[in-house]
Amino acid sequence: MSEATPSEPPPEAGLPRFTGIFYERVGGALVPLAATVLAFLIGGLVVLITGHNPVTAYRAIFNGTGFNWLFPWVTGDERRIAAKDLQETLRVTTPLILTALAVAFAFRAGLFNIGGQGQYWVGFMTALFVGTHLAGLPRPLHVLLGLAAGIFGGMVWGGIAGFLRATSGAHEVITTIMLNWVAIFGGQYLYELGGPLQGSNASLPRSDVIDASAKLWVWWGTFPGLHVGIFIAIAALVVYTLILNRTTLGFGLRAVGFNPDAAAYSGIPVRRSYFLALAIAGGFAGIAGAIDVLGFKYAVDTSDFGSGIAFTGIAVALLGRNKPVGIFFAALLFAGLQVGTSSRNLDPAIFPPELASDLSTMIQALVIFFVAADVLIIYIWRLRRHLKLRQPLKEEPARP
Amino acid sequence: MSSAPTVLELKAITKRFPGVVANDSVDFDLRRGEVHALLGENGAGKSTLMNVLYGLYQPDEGEIRVKGKPVAIRSPKDAIDLGIGMVHQHFMLIPVMTVAENIVLATEPKKAGVLLDYDAAVKRAEDIARTFNFSINPRARVQNIGVGQQQRVEILKALYRGAEILILDEPTAVLTPQETRELFGILRSLTNEGMSVIFITHKLNEVLEIADRITVLRRGKLIDTVSGKGATQETLARSMVGREVLLRVEKTPAQPGEKVLEVRDLKVLDDRELEAVKGVSFDVRAGEIVAIAGVDGNGQSELVDALTGLRKPVEGKVIVSGTDVTGQGARASFDAGEGHIPEDRQRRGLVLDFTLAENIALHDYRNAPESKLGWLFPRRLTDRAKTLLKEFDVRGGGPQTHADALSGGNQQKVVIAREVGRDPNALVAAQPTRGLDIGAIEFVHKRLVTERDEGRAILLVSLELDEILSLSDRILVIYEGRIVGEYGPDATDEELGIAMTGGAAKEAA
Numbered sequence: 001m002s003e004a005t006p007s008e009p010p011p012e013a014g015l016p017r018f019t020g021i022f023y024e025r026v027g028g029a030l031v032p033l034a035a036t037v038l039a040f041l042i043g044g045l046v047v048l049i050t051g052h053n054p055v056t057a058y059r060a061i062f063n064g065t066g067f068n069w070l071f072p073w074v075t076g077d078e079r080r081i082a083a084k085d086l087q088e089t090l091r092v093t094t095p096l097i098l099t100a101l102a103v104a105f106a107f108r109a110g111l112f113n114i115g116g117q118g119q120y121w122v123g124f125m126t127a128l129f130v131g132t133h134l135a136g137l138p139r140p141l142h143v144l145l146g147l148a149a150g151i152f153g154g155m156v157w158g159g160i161a162g163f164l165r166a167t168s169g170a171h172e173v174i175t176t177i178m179l180n181w182v183a184i185f186g187g188q189y190l191y192e193l194g195g196p197l198q199g200s201n202a203s204l205p206r207s208d209v210i211d212a213s214a215k216l217w218v219w220w221g222t223f224p225g226l227h228v229g230i231f232i233a234i235a236a237l238v239v240y241t242l243i244l245n246r247t248t249l250g251f252g253l254r255a256v257g258f259n260p261d262a263a264a265y266s267g268i269p270v271r272r273s274y275f276l277a278l279a280i281a282g283g284f285a286g287i288a289g290a291i292d293v294l295g296f297k298y299a300v301d302t303s304d305f306g307s308g309i310a311f312t313g314i315a316v317a318l319l320g321r322n323k324p325v326g327i328f329f330a331a332l333l334f335a336g337l338q339v340g341t342s343s344r345n346l347d348p349a350i351f352p353p354e355l356a357s358d359l360s361t362m363i364q365a366l367v368i369f370f371v372a373a374d375v376l377i378i379y380i381w382r383l384r385r386h387l388k389l390r391q392p393l394k395e396e397p398a399r400p
Numbered sequence: 401m402s403s404a405p406t407v408l409e410l411k412a413i414t415k416r417f418p419g420v421v422a423n424d425s426v427d428f429d430l431r432r433g434e435v436h437a438l439l440g441e442n443g444a445g446k447s448t449l450m451n452v453l454y455g456l457y458q459p460d461e462g463e464i465r466v467k468g469k470p471v472a473i474r475s476p477k478d479a480i481d482l483g484i485g486m487v488h489q490h491f492m493l494i495p496v497m498t499v500a501e502n503i504v505l506a507t508e509p510k511k512a513g514v515l516l517d518y519d520a521a522v523k524r525a526e527d528i529a530r531t532f533n534f535s536i537n538p539r540a541r542v543q544n545i546g547v548g549q550q551q552r553v554e555i556l557k558a559l560y561r562g563a564e565i566l567i568l569d570e571p572t573a574v575l576t577p578q579e580t581r582e583l584f585g586i587l588r589s590l591t592n593e594g595m596s597v598i599f600i601t602h603k604l605n606e607v608l609e610i611a612d613r614i615t616v617l618r619r620g621k622l623i624d625t626v627s628g629k630g631a632t633q634e635t636l637a638r639s640m641v642g643r644e645v646l647l648r649v650e651k652t653p654a655q656p657g658e659k660v661l662e663v664r665d666l667k668v669l670d671d672r673e674l675e676a677v678k679g680v681s682f683d684v685r686a687g688e689i690v691a692i693a694g695v696d697g698n699g700q701s702e703l704v705d706a707l708t709g710l711r712k713p714v715e716g717k718v719i720v721s722g723t724d725v726t727g728q729g730a731r732a733s734f735d736a737g738e739g740h741i742p743e744d745r746q747r748r749g750l751v752l753d754f755t756l757a758e759n760i761a762l763h764d765y766r767n768a769p770e771s772k773l774g775w776l777f778p779r780r781l782t783d784r785a786k787t788l789l790k791e792f793d794v795r796g797g798g799p800q801t802h803a804d805a806l807s808g809g810n811q812q813k814v815v816i817a818r819e820v821g822r823d824p825n826a827l828v829a830a831q832p833t834r835g836l837d838i839g840a841i842e843f844v845h846k847r848l849v850t851e852r853d854e855g856r857a858i859l860l861v862s863l864e865l866d867e868i869l870s871l872s873d874r875i876l877v878i879y880e881g882r883i884v885g886e887y888g889p890d891a892t893d894e895e896l897g898i899a900m901t902g903g904a905a906k907e908a909a
Contacts, residue, residue, distance in 0.1 A: 246776050247775060248766045248775075251776055252765075259751045262749065262750060265710060266730060266762045
């Protein structure tokens with residue numbers, strides 16, 4: 001009956017203030033870090049059970065991410081490969097950051113945007129359209145138009161869900177998931193054999209390749225290399241922070257997210273906030289799609305629509321606690337796991353790649369599990385402290 | 401009474417939290433058949449002490465004896481086994497279940513080993529209700545019964561589990577005056593049956609009415625344990641707060657000026673689309689406090705919502721300083737110079753996860769100097785907050801503190817600072833002292849009178865007759881959505897009480 005009460009100790013105890021600060025300062029970063037460590041430990045156990053050495057397996061995965069490029073003692077061929085791997089990791093990091101922002105931004109306004117995937121594809125396709133249909137433009141203009149089109153497409157897709165939520169109260173979780181499928185099936189229809197946007201090769205269910213003038217600049221390595229998208233993603237993290245903390249729009253959205261009743265009492269238009277929040281969130285996912293198509297994909301094949309990049313973005317937002325720095329590192333982690341375990345990068349002698357991708361999925365799932373079950377982590381943390389504190393007090397005076 | 405055996409003793413209980421000593425060597429004892437009140441301001445350590453007794457916290461030092469035997473209470477289950485029951489301020493009932501189901505929960509009678517024997521449950525609930533002379537319908541769903549009834553279910557639940565010692569945590573906070581009276585009747589009959597009651601509160605008049613003995617805590621320390629007989633509100637208030645407290649508000653007669661808030665034939669619907677306010681008209685002039693008195697649920701909330709732009713009236717007009725703001729939304733009301741202290745500061749008045757600076761800027765963040773062209777200047781929010789927090793003596797945090805870290809009294813000060821800080825012509829104060837302790841109430845009352853003297857028109861909507869009588873210059877009584885009477889500041893409790901329960905309406909009819 002009263003097991004619920006300890007979670008809300010009386011204000012007089014000074015406890016909530018303390019735990020509040022604890023959570024904010026330490027727990028905010030502690031839980032995601034501890035979750036990651038725990039996930040890797042359990043993953044290591046599984047590796048052990050399959051008869052491999054977890055240390056060498058993890059080292060191989062780490063080297064597969066290309067992060068070893070950062071070490072000065074890595075030289076020669078190894079360094080060249082590492083650079084290539086790191087470029088790929090950062091290329092995957094880019095849309096992860098942006099689709100995570102699509103989740104985080106909506107979340108700060110109290111909304112669950114599960115529609116990043118649909119917004120990503122619509123942004124992808126609008127950018128692709130601009131990229132294939134405006135030949136002859138100067139490159140900077142064409143690129144900018146392509147990116148803008150991606151943002152616009154994503155905003156429209158997110159905005160539809162926001163509009164429905166604002167006007168009819170239709171829950172955004174349901175509508176965004178449905179809109180994902182509309183975008184995916186819509187995309188497959190557009191580019192299938194005989195589809196309205198199918199490319200010039202009539203035998204392939206595939207779009208045309210974008211014009212060279214619409215391609216993002218590759219600044220590190222040779223194609224696919226690393227294009228400028230990573231900078232756009234980092235800029236988006238800054239934009240995200242500025243909108244939320246430095247604009248009146250963000251102030252209103254956060255007020256609505258924390259307490260819609262108080263926001264309404266103050267005259268902040270709650271419904272309009274819902275619409276704007278989902279539209280802007282969609283913009284983040286939309287530009288992710290645009291960057292992918294203008295950056296290295298250059299075209300789309302109907303089989304591409306199976307990708308679930310934006311769903312990983314949800315996990316990134318969760319692990320990053322909707323904080324810009326957290327999202328950045330969480331995106332790096334997930335991108336690294338994905339790239340480091342891909343069969344191309346992992347030495348099969350050390351750990352079979354087909355198992356490795358499962359291992360990476362498992363670690364991702366465990367990270368999310370532990371972050372979601374943060375209570376568990378805090379409990380373990382407390383128990384440890386508690387045991388330390390309690391030891392000299394073993395003989396309780398209250399015992400008869 | 402004093403010869404009754406002691407059933408419970410707490411000896412030198414100390415409970416520390418990081419940075420705070422919540423209970424500092426507190427002694428407490430309870431005799432059979434008495435109501436022992438535990439009195440203290442918010443933060444005095446009452447709830448901590450009771451949570452120690454109920455096994456939710458372990459004491460750092462001290463001893464608990466039940467019927468003379470030292471015991472260790474490590475969980476609520478231990479407490480229940482020892483005959484200690486607790487009724488929390490926030491009920492722990494399952495709304496979709498019936499009264500009987502809630503009462504027998506966890507020890508329900510079974511049919512065929514797995515199924516709930518519902519008839520047996522109802523019978524058990526009826527039996528226990530009859531034993532203690534409670535009137536309650538065991539087949540009613542908890543979500544459909546009133547708050548007072550729900551509280552009875554909580555008490556019955558504790559009794560059903562064999563409680564002989566009942567801890568009631570702020571039981572009257574959610575009750576109307578009538579329900580409070582009924583509760584006291586129930587407590588009396590329980591103590592006559594030999595039960596003992598610990599009554600946690602910060603309301604002085606209730607303590608004097610019900611308690612046999614009173615223990616006062618202040619900042620975690622035991623101040624005194626006195627008999628309920630000789631105590632007065634003044635002496636108790638002094639022990640609680642640690643200084644002399646003005647229980648009566650000092651004020652000069654009002655000097656009403658021009659009409660600031662004009663309300664004409666207002667009709668407002670409630671959430672169920674029923675007419676809750678049925679044609680209300682009144683004026684509030686500059687420099688006077690007009691009170692709306694009434695029993696909860698007679699249309700006050702809907703009236704306040706309509707006056708502050710949160711609810712569109714179906715008919716009538718609301719005019720603030722000559723501007724018609726009827727149904728124009730909250731921002732129009734604020735912009736026309738109306739301030740609004742909402743009745744629920746945690747639900748509406750504050751964004752608890754916002755800092756104090758952000759909360760203070762809640763209405764004005766879109767205007768200069770807080771922002772320009774949509775760009776916010778956090779520095780200016782902080783500066784403004786700093787000034788107002790100082791002026792309104794908000795303690796426990798600065799501009800960057802989150803609102804949920806403050807005590808209720810200080811939270812309310814933040815709300816008042818924001819509303820008054822905007823220099824409104826009219827101020828609608830809905831239950832401005834709900835849930836506050838004496839020190840904070842004194843502050844709010846004084847401030848409202850000060851603002852009146854500054855020439856603001858103040859509309860006070862309150863359920864507390866004492867508050868209305870001590871603050872108001874004019875009193876309007878609302879009953880079933882209509883104003884049924886207007887009284888001067890010298891009205892008596894009785895007159896108002898009769899009008900509030902429809903007596904005046906019947907006379908007029």
